[in-house]
Amino acid sequence: MSGTAPRGEVTMRVLLVHPSALMYSEIFLRLEPLGLERVAGAAREAGHEVRVVDLQVLSRRRLRGEVRSFRPEALGISLNYLANIPEAIELAAEVKRAVPGCFVFLGGHSVSFVAEEVLEQAEGAVDAVVRGEGEPAVAPLLEAVRDGGVEGVPGIVTAAGRGPAPLMLHGIDAPLPARDLMRSRRRYFIGELDPCASIEFTRGCPWDCSFCSAWTFYGRSYRKASPEAAAEDLAGIREPNVFIVDDVAFIRPEHGDAIAVEVERRGIRKRYYLETRSDVLLRHPEVFERWARLGLKYMFLGMEAIDAEGLDLYRKRVSPDENFRALEQARRLGIKVAINLIVDPAWDEERFRVVREFALAVPEIVHLTVMTPYPGTEIWHTESRRLTTRDYRLFDIQHAVVPTTLPLERFYEELVRTQAVINRKHLGLRTAVGAARVLGRNLLHGQTNFARMLWKFNQVYNPRRQFADHGMPVRYELPLPQHLDVGDRRKLYVHTRGATQGAPSRRTTD
Ligand code: B12
Numbered sequence: 001m002s003g004t005a006p007r008g009e010v011t012m013r014v015l016l017v018h019p020s021a022l023m024y025s026e027i028f029l030r031l032e033p034l035g036l037e038r039v040a041g042a043a044r045e046a047g048h049e050v051r052v053v054d055l056q057v058l059s060r061r062r063l064r065g066e067v068r069s070f071r072p073e074a075l076g077i078s079l080n081y082l083a084n085i086p087e088a089i090e091l092a093a094e095v096k097r098a099v100p101g102c103f104v105f106l107g108g109h110s111v112s113f114v115a116e117e118v119l120e121q122a123e124g125a126v127d128a129v130v131r132g133e134g135e136p137a138v139a140p141l142l143e144a145v146r147d148g149g150v151e152g153v154p155g156i157v158t159a160a161g162r163g164p165a166p167l168m169l170h171g172i173d174a175p176l177p178a179r180d181l182m183r184s185r186r187r188y189f190i191g192e193l194d195p196c197a198s199i200e201f202t203r204g205c206p207w208d209c210s211f212c213s214a215w216t217f218y219g220r221s222y223r224k225a226s227p228e229a230a231a232e233d234l235a236g237i238r239e240p241n242v243f244i245v246d247d248v249a250f251i252r253p254e255h256g257d258a259i260a261v262e263v264e265r266r267g268i269r270k271r272y273y274l275e276t277r278s279d280v281l282l283r284h285p286e287v288f289e290r291w292a293r294l295g296l297k298y299m300f301l302g303m304e305a306i307d308a309e310g311l312d313l314y315r316k317r318v319s320p321d322e323n324f325r326a327l328e329q330a331r332r333l334g335i336k337v338a339i340n341l342i343v344d345p346a347w348d349e350e351r352f353r354v355v356r357e358f359a360l361a362v363p364e365i366v367h368l369t370v371m372t373p374y375p376g377t378e379i380w381h382t383e384s385r386r387l388t389t390r391d392y393r394l395f396d397i398q399h400a401v402v403p404t405t406l407p408l409e410r411f412y413e414e415l416v417r418t419q420a421v422i423n424r425k426h427l428g429l430r431t432a433v434g435a436a437r438v439l440g441r442n443l444l445h446g447q448t449n450f451a452r453m454l455w456k457f458n459q460v461y462n463p464r465r466q467f468a469d470h471g472m473p474v475r476y477e478l479p480l481p482q483h484l485d486v487g488d489r490r491k492l493y494v495h496t497r498g499a500t501q502g503a504p505s506r507r508t509t510d
């Protein structure tokens with residue numbers, strides 16, 4: 001478990017933790033925290049002794065045991081999700097009490113946008129927040145914790161304020177994710193792809209949808225793994241199923257093809273799940289066809305809206321016609337598609353009815369998420385409706401955080417009814433036969449994640465429970481949005497031009 005320290009260097013005991021799964025997503029999926037694994041890889045390469053606890057699959061008791069026996073000198077908590085912030089602050093305080101002197105730092109997507117506020121809310125339980133990518137920051141940070149000068153580490157935010165701008169990796173081939181440090185890997189799954197590992201082929205997104213923070217985090221940059229490194233990483237994965245975490249897969253068809261060549265050459269056979277856009281699929285169906293032959297089974301298309309008005313509002317730059325043609329294309333390729341639609345809290349009963357009708361008319365799996373302004377997104381600064389709550393835990397895109405047209409309880413009834421109708425469609429007779437086959441196969445191999453998912457739906461999706469979540473006592477609240485003039489997009493970025501580790505990365509123009 002421990003790395004080899006360079007001669008003369010003092011290694012630190014570093015514990016990295018991922019918070020628990022969000023309750024409304026865990027029934028469909030639970031995936032390995034690839035970002036945290038890469039941070040672990042970088043810390044280990046620098047010679048530190050690293051352990052990882054993922055609370056999505058391990059209990060709090062297990063974490064306490066680990067803290068007692070390992071006595072970490074540094075604790076890093078991953079915060080990709082806003083809804084996990086209260087849990088992370090409580091964890092930080094608990095570990096500080098158990099191991100006084102342990103240096104606690106937070107990092108990840110969401111916390112990068114609210115670093116100062118979270119640091120203040122933690123009231124001394126958190127020593128620093130790392131903004132931006134963790135790989136280039138973690139070794140200099142640990143070195144500074146030991147030798148002094150934490151405030152000068154790129155990307156750092158401490159009680160003394162912001163340090164230098166965060167560094168960005170020049171290429172994403174290394175460090176490799178430390179998958180070997182994860183325990184209970186068999187508990188990672190997505191739908192019937194059970195168990196399932198994750199991999200990254202590219203990082204960043206060149207589009208600029210108004211509800212999304214993927215592009216603002218990376219300053220609209222886009223980097224590709226080398227085909228050899230991607231295939232080598234894939235070859236080392238033991239699981240039969242792989243989730244490709246890229247925001248938009250195969251934007252560059254020649255890159256998808258080059259990885260496919262390497263995968264074919266190595267004779268790697270897996271089943272894959274990826275996310276992409278309708279226009280990308282329509283422009284280069286051949287690369288998806290090739291991957292379908294290699295085992296691509298599922299595709300997630302963020303359609304977001306079924307009408308042009310909605311698509312314009314989210315600046316998706318795709319037309320309804322393109323979306324429908326993409327669905328047909330995927331059907332022709334034999335790839336199962338899950339589509340996402342954004343529910344606007346302004347929807348009334350009629351709007352939900354239209355969406356139910358649409359969802360029942362298409363064979364695809366339809367997933368609903370609620371329009372949520374997040375720090376880091378453009379709508380965080382431009383949405384004129386006031387927030388009805390600032391409880392971090394409700395910012396999970398399953399709750400309404402701006403006023404609803406329907407009374408809130410009715411809104412959740414319509415939301416859950418719509419999701420339930422869709423789910424019944426998928427668990428209807430034809431699908432039930434298919435599901436039973438998958439279930440049998442998985443159970444035979446001791447995989448129970450998919451089975452649990454089928455039974456847990458009604459328990460988790462309950463309008464009364466969702467409504468009651470708004471009544472939970474609130475200790476930690478999101479800061480109020482500041483109305484920014486987003487004409488200059490760079491004001492929203494975490495990573496900005498020029499701050500790369502090594503040579504500058506290729507960037508798309510604004
Ligand atoms: C893959 C992915 C998932 C996967 C895997 C999640 C997982 N277990 O990690 C799945 C499909 C499960 C998923 C689910 C959800 N996701 Co998601 N997801 C992503 C996505 C596309 C890529 C993340 C990724 O793996 N990137 C690659 C790795 C290498 O990067 P990384 O994780 O960001 O880690 C880097 C840094 O963040 C940092 N870092 C991370 N951890 C740490 C820790 C320390 C200590 C340090 C120093 C640094 C550090 O360093 C890492 C290396 O550079 C991002 C969008 C994006 N591009 O970031 C959305 C994103 C993170 N997801 C989002 C959302 C909303 C969700 C859901 C809530 C959606 C839903 N309701 O179903 C769920 C909730 C999941 C849960 N926790 O229960 C939002 C987050 C919004 C927010 N502000 O909270 C994002 C930003 C997408 C968006 N368009 O807005 N997601």
Ligand code: SF4
Binds near residue numbers: 207302
């Ligand atoms: S929604 Fe998708 S295409 Fe749009 S900016 Fe986010 S990751 Fe990119």
